[in-house]
Every structure is written in structure tokens, then in C-alpha cells.
Amino acid sequence: MYKRLLLLFVIALSLCSCGINGKRFKIKGHILNINQGEFYVYDDMGLINGIDTVKVEGGRFTYEMDCERPTTVMLVFPNFSEQPIFAEPGKDASVKGDASHLKELTVEGTKANETMTKFRSQISNETxxxxxxxxxxxxxxxxxxxxxxxxxxxxxxxxxxxxxxxxxxxxxxxxxxxxxxxxxxxxxxxxxxxxxASVNSKLPIFTSFDMNGRRVASSDLSVGVAVICTWASWSYDSMDQLRAIQRSRKKAKGRLKVLSIAIEASKVDCKKALQNDSASWPNICDGAMFAGKIIRQLGMLSVPDNILVKDGRIIGRSLSSKELEEKIAQSL
CATH class of the missing domain: 1.25.40 (Serine Threonine Protein Phosphatase 5, Tetratricopeptide repeat)
Structure with missing residues (x-):
């Protein structure tokens, strides 16, 4: 009887361990030249609910997540550069590097992460x-x-x-x-x-609602010059893009229409960021991150991203902030 109970206990403990660890993924990191700080982390499959914050203490950090299927986790550093981590159920990854040379980070622990580290090393000096x-x-x-x-x-x-x-x-x-x-x-x-939705094509037809519940549609952008852009509070480049659009809008004196789409999981964070940046145009924030309907319909897969439209036809997309400002000025 004792042996039977002991066997059942061992089996139960084993199943419990597999049930937890087998559906989790852990990232452990040690970054030199950074003592304390915060990283952001999100994924492209919705396994992470929006964006998580990772605390760094003494240059070390640990992050653990539910992981029922493989996904790509993006680690966002304080300088807003990103590092892909390829997550697998029941696995873990180790991140090592120097804060002053983030492009030289190494990620070990799974075949995919080690393959990516090797690839990055191979292309480090390539055009x-x-x-x-x-x-x-x-x-x-x-x-x-x-x-x-x-x-x-x-x-x-x-x-x-x-x-x-x-x-x-x-x-x-x-x-x-x-x-x-x-x-x-x-x-x-x-x-x-x-x-x-490529350059020289007509802007695809879409409808949605902004954060104030007002209806927005592609037809609103069918006359004159308009910009559709993606942004996120955790992306410095996208916030810089918003400021560039704000400058162009001020110079245009009412002749430039803007629609922004927030890649945010929280409407509260979205509103706060927009207030700080004085953006007053329609903004869509559905909390779906990259899985949003309009994002997928327009094929806008990155942050920042943009589509420049004139009289309902696309005249530019995925421009840098500087290129966008110049193209807007030429088109008005």
C-alpha cells in the first residue's frame, strides 16, 4: 500500500511539473553596463497580454511566460532597439551582451535562437x-x-x-x-x-472607430493629402514620427489629414502618450496590437509605419520621418 501511494505521489508530482514547465518559456539575461532599468516585451501570437515590463537589477533580468505554442518574443531595450527571442514551450533562453553594443547580443538555449545569433554575426558588416x-x-x-x-x-x-x-x-x-x-x-x-495597398494603388476601403467612438473611414481621406501611421508609446522612432507629422500638419494649415493607429494593449497608455505629444487627429486603438483589423487590411506590420495618400491614391509608404516630411511638403 505504501509503495502504491508513493508511486502515485511521484506520478502526480511529475505530471504537475510537466503541466507547468512544459507550457512555459523563460528568458534569463545578463547585460553589462546597465545596472537598473526596464525592458518591454511583446509577442506576435498574442500569448503575452499586450506588453509586459521586465525589471533589470544589477544588469540581470528574468522573464517567464505562458507558452503553449512557438512564438517570436520581441525584447525592447531602453534605447528602443529590439531583439527577437524565439520561444518554445518548455524551453528557456539565455541573453548575454553589453548595453553599449546591443547589436552584438548573443541568445542561447534553443536551436532557433542560436541560429539567429549566428546569422546576425554573419551579416554584421554586410551592405x-x-x-x-x-x-x-x-x-x-x-x-x-x-x-x-x-x-x-x-x-x-x-x-x-x-x-x-x-x-x-x-x-x-x-x-x-x-x-x-x-x-x-x-x-x-x-x-x-x-x-x-502599394504605391500608386488606390487606398483600400476600410471603416473603424477612433478612441472617442467616432467613425473613421477611408472615404475621409479620399480628397487632398493624408497620412496613416502606426505608433506605440514604447517605440521612440514612432513617437519621433508623430512629432514629424505634427510639424507637417502645422505647416499645412489644415490641408493635411492624419489617422494614426496605436499598437498598444492599453487605451489608458495610448491616451496618456497622445496627450503628452499634443496629437489632436483621429486615433484608432483597439488593443489588438498587430492583430488589429485595419493593420492587417493595410499590411502595416511594423512600428513605425506610414502610408501617404493624395486624392485617395497611395503616393508613398514606409518612409522615414525625414522622407515623410519632405514628401508631404512636395504634395501639398
Whole structure:
């Protein structure tokens, strides 16, 4: 009887351990030259509820999350640069580096993270065209790797000069090896949306509601010059973009329309950031982050991102803040 009870206890303890650890993912980090601070973390599958904050003490931090399926976690540093971490159920990752050289961070603990670290080292001194060639070869050699989707999105989609045709082809290569990967399938669908919202195309038809409950629609932007942009309180570049748009709007004296879309999980944070930045145009914040309907419909997959419209036709997209200001001035 005693042996039987002991066996049941061991089995129960084992099941409990697997039930917790098997569906969790942990990140442990040690960053030199930073004593205390905060990082932000979010993911692209909705496993994290919005954005979490990671506390840094003595240069060390630990973050643990529920993880029922693989996802890509983005670690956002105080300088607003980002580091992808490829999460897997029941696994952990170790992040090491120097705060003064964040591009040289190493991430160990899973094959995908170690592969990404190796890839970053290989392209550290390459030009943008050469990096794209490396990405193409990577996808061809490793179509099963989750790293490929991140690389295609970063270097072929979320750039000032996106190559949607090449991106779609590379994603098809990955889907052939990952036919059940819903994230890849959604990315392929988003690329089709981007093609329909590319430069020289008509602005796709959409409707939504801003944070004050007022209806906003593509028809509101069909006459004159208008900007649609994404932003987030945790992204310095996007806040800089908002300020650039604010300057352009002031110079335009009523001739520039603006619609912003917040990649935020909290409407409270969204309102606070907008008040601090004196933005007075319609702003959409549905709390869905990158899964928002309008975001996917327009194919705006990064922060910051923008679409410049004149008389209902797209004349620019994914411009830098400086390029956006110049293009607006030329178009008014």
C-alpha cells in the first residue's frame, strides 16, 4: 500500500511539473553596463497580454511566460532597439551582451535562437543588398526555421523599399515545409494586402472607430493629402514620427489629414502618450496590437509605419520621418 501511494505521489508530482514547465518559456539575461532599468516585451501570437515590463537589477533580468505554442518574443531595450527571442514551450533562453553594443547580443538555449545569433554575426558588416541575399539563402537552406519568417519580414517587408514579390516567394518556400504554420499563412495574406495597398494603388476601403467612438473611414481621406501611421508609446522612432507629422500638419494649415493607429494593449497608455505629444487627429486603438483589423487590411506590420495618400491614391509608404516630411511638403 505504501509503495502504491508513493508511486502515485511521484506520478502526480511529475505530471504537475510537466503541466507547468512544459507550457512555459523563460528568458534569463545578463547585460553589462546597465545596472537598473526596464525592458518591454511583446509577442506576435498574442500569448503575452499586450506588453509586459521586465525589471533589470544589477544588469540581470528574468522573464517567464505562458507558452503553449512557438512564438517570436520581441525584447525592447531602453534605447528602443529590439531583439527577437524565439520561444518554445518548455524551453528557456539565455541573453548575454553589453548595453553599449546591443547589436552584438548573443541568445542561447534553443536551436532557433542560436541560429539567429549566428546569422546576425554573419551579416554584421554586410551592405543591405548583401544582407537580402543572405536572407534568401537562409530561407532556401532552412525553410523549416522560425527565424526565416522574422528575417523576411524585417528585410523584405518592413523597409522603405519593400519587395513583396520576393517576400511572398520566400514565404511560400517556408509554407511548403510548415503547412500548418498559421502565422506564416497570415503573413502571406498580409503581403497580398500590401500589394493592394502599394504605391500608386488606390487606398483600400476600410471603416473603424477612433478612441472617442467616432467613425473613421477611408472615404475621409479620399480628397487632398493624408497620412496613416502606426505608433506605440514604447517605440521612440514612432513617437519621433508623430512629432514629424505634427510639424507637417502645422505647416499645412489644415490641408493635411492624419489617422494614426496605436499598437498598444492599453487605451489608458495610448491616451496618456497622445496627450503628452499634443496629437489632436483621429486615433484608432483597439488593443489588438498587430492583430488589429485595419493593420492587417493595410499590411502595416511594423512600428513605425506610414502610408501617404493624395486624392485617395497611395503616393508613398514606409518612409522615414525625414522622407515623410519632405514628401508631404512636395504634395501639398
Amino acid at each position: 543591405p543588398p548583401e544582407i537580402k541575399k543572405h536572407v534568401e539563402r537562409f530561407v532556401e537552406d532552412h525553410p523549416e526555421s522560425p527565424v526565416g519568417a522574422y528575417l523576411v519580414k524585417k528585410y523584405f517587408i518592413a523597409t522603405p523599399q519593400p519587395d513583396y514579390r520576393k517576400a511572398y516567394k520566400l514565404i511560400e518556400t517556408m509554407l511548403a515545409k510548415q503547412p500548418t504554420n498559421t502565422k506564416l499563412a497570415q503573413l502571406a495574406k498580409n503581403i497580398k494586402n500590401m500589394n493592394s
